[in-house]
Amino acid sequence: MFRAVSNRLGSIATVMFIVATVVFVISRVIPGDPASVVLGAAATQDEIARLRIDWGLDKPLIVQYVAFLGQLIRLDFGTSLFLGQPVAAAMLERAELTISLCILATLISVLFGMPLGILAGARRDGLFDRLGSALAILGASLPSFWVGLILIRFLAVDLGWFPVSGWGGPEAGWAERLHHLILPGVVLSLPNAVLLLRITRTSMIDVMSQDYIRTARAKGLGPSVVILRHALRNALLPVVTVIGLTAALMIGRTVVTETVFGLPGIGNLVVQAVLRRDYPVLQGVLMTVAGLYVVINLIVDLLYRWIDPRVRGSLQ
Amino acid sequence: MGDTTVLAVENLSVEFRSRRRIVRAVSDVSFTLKAGRTFALVGESGSGKSVTSLAIMRLLAAPAGRITGGSVTLHAPDGPLALTALSERAMRAVRGRQIAMIFQEPMTSLNPLFTVGDQIAEVARHHLGTSRAEAFKGAVALLDRVGIPAAAHRAHAYPHELSGGMRQRAMIAMALACKPLVMIADEPTTALDVTVQAQMLELIRELQDETGMAVLFITHNLGVVAEIASEVAVMYGGQIVERGEAGAIFAAPRHPYTRGLLDSLPPEIDSNMPVRAPLKAIPGSVVDLAALPPGCRFAPRCAWRQPRCETGAIALDADPANRLVRCVRAQEVA
Numbered sequence: 001m002f003r004a005v006s007n008r009l010g011s012i013a014t015v016m017f018i019v020a021t022v023v024f025v026i027s028r029v030i031p032g033d034p035a036s037v038v039l040g041a042a043a044t045q046d047e048i049a050r051l052r053i054d055w056g057l058d059k060p061l062i063v064q065y066v067a068f069l070g071q072l073i074r075l076d077f078g079t080s081l082f083l084g085q086p087v088a089a090a091m092l093e094r095a096e097l098t099i100s101l102c103i104l105a106t107l108i109s110v111l112f113g114m115p116l117g118i119l120a121g122a123r124r125d126g127l128f129d130r131l132g133s134a135l136a137i138l139g140a141s142l143p144s145f146w147v148g149l150i151l152i153r154f155l156a157v158d159l160g161w162f163p164v165s166g167w168g169g170p171e172a173g174w175a176e177r178l179h180h181l182i183l184p185g186v187v188l189s190l191p192n193a194v195l196l197l198r199i200t201r202t203s204m205i206d207v208m209s210q211d212y213i214r215t216a217r218a219k220g221l222g223p224s225v226v227i228l229r230h231a232l233r234n235a236l237l238p239v240v241t242v243i244g245l246t247a248a249l250m251i252g253r254t255v256v257t258e259t260v261f262g263l264p265g266i267g268n269l270v271v272q273a274v275l276r277r278d279y280p281v282l283q284g285v286l287m288t289v290a291g292l293y294v295v296i297n298l299i300v301d302l303l304y305r306w307i308d309p310r311v312r313g314s315l316q
Numbered sequence: 317m318g319d320t321t322v323l324a325v326e327n328l329s330v331e332f333r334s335r336r337r338i339v340r341a342v343s344d345v346s347f348t349l350k351a352g353r354t355f356a357l358v359g360e361s362g363s364g365k366s367v368t369s370l371a372i373m374r375l376l377a378a379p380a381g382r383i384t385g386g387s388v389t390l391h392a393p394d395g396p397l398a399l400t401a402l403s404e405r406a407m408r409a410v411r412g413r414q415i416a417m418i419f420q421e422p423m424t425s426l427n428p429l430f431t432v433g434d435q436i437a438e439v440a441r442h443h444l445g446t447s448r449a450e451a452f453k454g455a456v457a458l459l460d461r462v463g464i465p466a467a468a469h470r471a472h473a474y475p476h477e478l479s480g481g482m483r484q485r486a487m488i489a490m491a492l493a494c495k496p497l498v499m500i501a502d503e504p505t506t507a508l509d510v511t512v513q514a515q516m517l518e519l520i521r522e523l524q525d526e527t528g529m530a531v532l533f534i535t536h537n538l539g540v541v542a543e544i545a546s547e548v549a550v551m552y553g554g555q556i557v558e559r560g561e562a563g564a565i566f567a568a569p570r571h572p573y574t575r576g577l578l579d580s581l582p583p584e585i586d587s588n589m590p591v592r593a594p595l596k597a598i599p600g601s602v603v604d605l606a607a608l609p610p611g612c613r614f615a616p617r618c619a620w621r622q623p624r625c626e627t628g629a630i631a632l633d634a635d636p637a638n639r640l641v642r643c644v645r646a647q648e649v650a
Contacts, residue, residue: 234428
């Protein structure tokens with residue numbers, strides 16, 4: 001276990017270095033200049049040049065790149081050009097909201113997608129399989145911003161069951177926050193739930209046709225034991241991977257959801273950073289998301305080892 | 317005890333239906349299993365032998381596969397049970413408890429995520445309500461009995477950590493867990509090395525002597541049949557074409573198909589034989605079960621074929637020695 005983790009950490013460092021390079025390049029090739037954004041249309045060339053010197057943007061790209069890497073090693077993302085606060089602090093302020101939203105959406109997609117997928121796969125072409133397929137097509141073809149607006153229109157505005165936007169502010173209790181986050185959570189979870197349903201179904205169908213399922217039935221075990229004990233654990237391997245990867249990708253998709261529901265989270269921070277060419281914030285957020293992605297992948301690997309004895313011996 | 321019937325299959329028929337066609341996988345098959353004896357079902361792939369065994373266990377893939385006629389009766393100690401009429405729930409109490417089954421592929425037939433000890437213990441826990449610790453102890457004893465060295469240690473192994481022969485031994489141990497009346501062995505040695513095959517046959521024979529269980533042995537390998545079976549039924553195209561004492565059938569096959577199967581066996585290796593004779597294969601290919609001919613199903617491949625073979629169904633007739641043969645020229649073939 002310890003060796004598996006330590007071996008992984010080496011490759012994680014390499015991955016993060018590559019990510020850092022890509023992030024730096026991407027943020028600098030976006031056309032536009034933060035100094036002219038901040039100073040407005042009336043600014044003179046002189047003023048703009050002075051601000052660029054203040055921010056270190058006049059230096060050659062390679063010098064900026066090395067400085068950026070140096071900061072990263074110290075886990076320092078620098079200071080936002082616009083917010084007047086360190087990037088880490090700006091992210092932390094918004095992280096709680098985004099992370100709660102992502103966890104909620106992951107829970108919704110697992111609770112909805114997996115059981116339906118299991119039922120659909122265990123009885124192929126049965127009632128749940130048909131129902132699941134219909135829902136999957138529906139879910140996959142509806143864009144989340146549209147679903148979000150529709151839910152706001154009917155459930156929040158007309159029926160008043162949910163708040164229209166926001167998250168209740170920093171003083172709100174957890175119940176009130178949850179109430180605010182349910183609609184965005186549902187919207188964010190939708191594509192994941194559909195994907196999870198389909199992956200679980202396919203995996204279950206594959207497993208149910210295996211010889212060891214026939215053996216389990218030949219032992220006289222009932223359908224619930226066969227499905228839940230013998231089939232599900234085998235079917236879980238690809239499902240765990242998908243849960244992990246979609247949970248990580250979700251952070252990127254919060255951009256749209258947070259905009260639709262007026263939530264001041266990380267997604268919102270990214271949108272502002274892109275619009276204003278706030279390089280440190282952009283770099284900080286992208287690095288953090290990439291880091292989370294890598295960490296979630298590591299967790300998935302470890303889960304694999306826990307589920308499948310065949311992987312335990314070979315991952316070292 | 318030798319002649320106590322424990323399982324009677326009578327006129328069993330099985331069909332697989334899909335939207336476009338009906339496959340008649342098993343037609344009118346009858347035989348009985350006796351305590352302490354081994355009955356072999358022999359045939360090529362697609363002859364209906366495995367489907368027959370799955371039908372006895374009522375494990376046909378629903379809803380496509382259906383028993384369309386006949387009956388299977390288990391003569392349990394507390395009275396006969398008509399398996400074909402049981403509810404699925406009652407059938408589950410028979411599977412693994414009264415009738416156990418082992419399969420061809422010992423690798424894929426064991427669940428890769430559970431230790432073999434757990435998988436064996438599961439049978440006793442399920443049917444007899446044995447406690448976890450007690451059942452695991454029982455599993456270790458069974459593994460020891462089927463000849464797995466260091467059984468207490470191996471019980472904690474996962475299937476991928478065992479060799480093919482050991483996995484099949486573990487499958488046999490699982491089948492023995494509730495001391496069943498009948499063990500169905502569906503090609504249990506086919507996937508194993510020849511040396512391991514012989515050990516496995518020996519083990520099954522030993523266990524049979526010990527427990528008095530009846531064995532239904534399904535194979536395409538006539539050499540194996542000669543080793544283990546007292547009675548044989550040869551299947552072709554879903555029908556039994558010849559049935560009788562194993563020794564008698566090997567000595568004098570009466571059906572052209574049986575004869576073809578025996579002729580296609582490689583001859584015993586003889587150092588005096590200067591030239592290797594070519595193997596005699598049966599010409600043609602297996603009959604299509606979705607488009608059965610009106611007459612004898614083997615006729616298109618048969619060297620003894622006559623016009624009357626192709627007009628009407630051929631009956632399975634008994635000769636004085638109680639041998640059943642489905643051929644109009646049985647006396648001439650012999």
